[in-house]
Each structure stands twice: as C-alpha cells, then as structure tokens.
Amino acid sequence: MSDKEGGASEGGLNVTLTLRLLMHGKEVGSIIGKKGETVKKMREESGARINISEGSSPERIVTITGPTEGIFKAFSMIAEKFEEDITAAMTNSTVTSHPPVTLRLVFPGSQCGSLIGKGGSKIKEIRETTGAQVQVAGDMLPESTERAVTISGTPQAITQCVRHICSVILESPPKGATIPYRPKTMPGAGHPVFQQQQQQQHASQAFTIQGQYAFPHQDLTKLHQLAMQHIPLPSLGQSNPTFPGMDASVATSSQELAIPNDFIGSIIGRQGSKINEIRQVSGAHIKIASATDGSPMRQVTIIGSPTSISVAHYLINVRLSSVVTDLGAL
Structure with missing residues (x-):
C-alpha cells in the first residue's frame, strides 16, 4: 500500500501512500461540488491525487494518493466539508448537538491485526490519543480481502487518526496479494430487485466470517439497499433467518458508541420500534445507557458476533444520517 520514492528527507522517509475510502453517492457529490470545483480545490491545496470510481453503484471508492x-x-x-454539510442540514433545527463526521476506509485485511494491536492495544491507543471512534469490521467486504474501517469524530480527530493509520501502513506492509473491494453496480430501485436477489441467493458466492461461516453477500447488499431507500426492513422468519451466518455460537465481542442525546430518540423509535428492528435484523444485543446528568451524549453498547456488530453499527449510522437529512429538509 506504500511506495518508497527515494531516501530520507528532513521529515523522515519521503513516501507516497494510497488510502481508499468507501462513500455513498450523496457524499461523493458533496466532495465533487458544482462542476467539480470542490474536488479540484482539494487536489490543488493538498497536492494529493483524488480519484473517484466510475459506475452507478450506490457506493463509490475514492482513492487518495500522495505524500x-x-x-x-x-x-x-x-472531513471539514462533511462537517459543513451536517451543520447546513441542521440550520433550521432545534437540535443542540449533531452527529460526528464519519468516514469509512477500505483496508487490507492482512493489515487489520496491526491496526488493532495485541489485545486491542493499538486501536485503544489511537482512540485515546485522537478522541476519534475507530471500528474495524469483523468480516471482509464482499469478494475481496479488504475490511471497512470506520472513523468518527471531529475533522481534527479524524486527521490525527489518519496519521496513526499511515504509521501502521508504513510499519506493517500487507501480507500477500490484496483483492480490492469493488462496489457492485445495482439494478434499478424497487422490490423486484430484492425478489431477484432472493432467487439468486443460494447460488451466489459466499465469503467467510472469521474462517468459520459462509455469509451470502447478497444479504448485506439487500440490507444496504433497503437502508439507503428507507424501505422497512424485512422481519426474521423462524425457519429462514434473513441473515444466515449470524450464529450465536460465534465468539461474541462488544463495541461502545457515544450518541448525542438529541438523536437517541431516532435510534430507539416510537415505543422502541427502531431499536428492536436493528436488534432483530443484526442479531446483536444493544443496550442504551440512561441519560447522565449534564452529559450531551448517551453510551450505546453493541454485543454479538463481529458480523452482528458491524450490521448493527451500520444500521445505527443509517438512522443518524437519515435524521440529519430530514432535519435539513425542514
């Protein structure tokens, strides 16, 4: 992932790195700007090459290469542009706090161990040093050997976090060949898509979770599409779970999130409908701490298999994104 371009300079090794980001269409539109002016300015001021993958997929890969x-x-x-977008969307809102900026890196699976560190020591150090939330997905992205690494926080915290990640890349090069993640081009919107995917599901290629379970990637694709279109999520059938592979026998772990008080209601939903939906679809156990006097944030703990945690975390982020979008439309 790195390419040394010569000897040492005053600031250390003169190296060129490449980092890949996974973005939704709306996020891509934001950084491109009108007539491409925003991304042109970013390229000129940073000196980095910023390339955006082509295609009609709801997800796009943004590749950033440079010193x-x-x-x-x-x-x-x-990160500052996304912060501006969140602030602009909430201009007419009565909400006093807003969700953090969130970026998703696409990271070679062989380097994730170095990023997490022994017993989680490295990722804990990065969280404590930068103040950013960092989450490494427990499973590979479909048909690739890469994982999603989600970073949330202020623009300053995110930039500091990227500094740490670059250090890990330089100190621990990827092992073996990396199969890059390529977002799938999606057919037109509408329920026939999901029916078609259900018919193809059993014949589809599956990828492995933790070396033990095969997980048909159409399930995550279907979930992603439903979430993007805000269509009610399917309920779990007794004999045919929506997400086979989320087995309770898989070793469980936990993840903690800090959610602004003003947004916790959108996660819970009317009479707990949304949080129950997220629990049901992901298979994760989710606990929301009581409000602490004077604290603007609420602690949310997600417990389950790595895949369950990843899906629950994704669904919570979708809820936060949708409420900010709705506020901007008011």
Whole structure:
C-alpha cells in the first residue's frame, strides 16, 4: 500500500501512500461540488491525487494518493466539508448537538491485526490519543480481502487518526496479494430487485466470517439497499433467518458508541420500534445507557458476533444520517 520514492528527507522517509475510502453517492457529490470545483480545490491545496470510481453503484471508492502530508490535508478538507454539510442540514433545527463526521476506509485485511494491536492495544491507543471512534469490521467486504474501517469524530480527530493509520501502513506492509473491494453496480430501485436477489441467493458466492461461516453477500447488499431507500426492513422468519451466518455460537465481542442525546430518540423509535428492528435484523444485543446528568451524549453498547456488530453499527449510522437529512429538509 506504500511506495518508497527515494531516501530520507528532513521529515523522515519521503513516501507516497494510497488510502481508499468507501462513500455513498450523496457524499461523493458533496466532495465533487458544482462542476467539480470542490474536488479540484482539494487536489490543488493538498497536492494529493483524488480519484473517484466510475459506475452507478450506490457506493463509490475514492482513492487518495500522495505524500503523507498531502494525504492528511486531503482528509482534513474532506472531513471539514462533511462537517459543513451536517451543520447546513441542521440550520433550521432545534437540535443542540449533531452527529460526528464519519468516514469509512477500505483496508487490507492482512493489515487489520496491526491496526488493532495485541489485545486491542493499538486501536485503544489511537482512540485515546485522537478522541476519534475507530471500528474495524469483523468480516471482509464482499469478494475481496479488504475490511471497512470506520472513523468518527471531529475533522481534527479524524486527521490525527489518519496519521496513526499511515504509521501502521508504513510499519506493517500487507501480507500477500490484496483483492480490492469493488462496489457492485445495482439494478434499478424497487422490490423486484430484492425478489431477484432472493432467487439468486443460494447460488451466489459466499465469503467467510472469521474462517468459520459462509455469509451470502447478497444479504448485506439487500440490507444496504433497503437502508439507503428507507424501505422497512424485512422481519426474521423462524425457519429462514434473513441473515444466515449470524450464529450465536460465534465468539461474541462488544463495541461502545457515544450518541448525542438529541438523536437517541431516532435510534430507539416510537415505543422502541427502531431499536428492536436493528436488534432483530443484526442479531446483536444493544443496550442504551440512561441519560447522565449534564452529559450531551448517551453510551450505546453493541454485543454479538463481529458480523452482528458491524450490521448493527451500520444500521445505527443509517438512522443518524437519515435524521440529519430530514432535519435539513425542514
């Protein structure tokens, strides 16, 4: 993932790195800007190459290549742009706090161990040093050897976090060949898509979770599409779970999130409908702490298999994104 371009310079090794980001269409539109002006400015000011994958997929890959300082500047500008978008969407809102900026990196699975560290020591150090939330997905992205690494926080915290990630990349190169994740081009919207996917599901290629369970990637694709279109999520049938592979026998782990008080209602839903939906679809156990006097945040704990946690975390982020979008439309 790195390419040394010569000897040492005053600031250390003169290296060129490449980082890949996974973005939704709306996020891509934001960084491109009108007539491409925003991304042109980012390229000029950072000195980094910023390339956006072609295609009609709901997800796009944004590749950032350049010297380390150029990469930090590009990430800083992208995070600040997303912060502006959140603030603009909430201009007419009575909500006093807003969700953090969230970026998703696509990271070679062989380097994830170095990013997490022994017993989680490295990722804990990064969280404590930068103040950013960092989550490494427990499963590979479909048909690839890469994982999603989600970073949330202020633009400053995200940039500091990227500095740490670049250090990990330089110190621990990927082992073996990396099969890059390529978002699938999606057919037109509408329920026939999901019916078609259900028919193809059993014949589809599956990828492995933790070396033990096969997980048909159409299930995550279907979930992603439903979430993007805000269509009610399917309920779990007794004999045919929506997400086969989320087996309770898989070793469980936990993840903690801090959600602003003003947004916790959108996660819970009327009479707990939304949080129950997220629990049901992901298979994760989700606990929401009581409000602490004076604290603007609420602690949310997700417990389950790595896959259950990843899906629950994704669904919570979708809820947060949708409420910010709705506020902007008011």
